[in-house]
Amino acid sequence: MPKVSRHLAQLRNCGLLIDRRDGQWVYYFLAPVLPRWIEDVLKAAQQGQTERLALLQNRLVSMGNRPERRFSMC
Incomplete structure (x- = not known):
């Protein structure tokens, strides 16, 4: 994760x-x-990866809202 944070x-x-x-x-x-x-690059990436982006979006939705999950654990 440190590399991701740096980027x-x-x-x-x-x-x-x-x-x-x-x-x-x-x-x-x-x-x-x-x-x-930058907008052009992002649009091109989205068009080339629509299926993968949909899978990632579904994973994010299934995770729920992190702040709400954190408060429910307290």
Whole structure:
């Protein structure tokens, strides 16, 4: 995970991501304003990986809301 964190930090430092911290969790989001070429790259990736993205989306949905799960354990 340290490499992932470093890569996310680099993307945040470049202005491509923003983050929000909630306890031990850090939530990353695409920056609201992106260069046009980034939007083109993301659209191309989405078009080429629609099936895989759908599977990943289903996995995320099945995990539920992390903050809600955390509070239910307290």
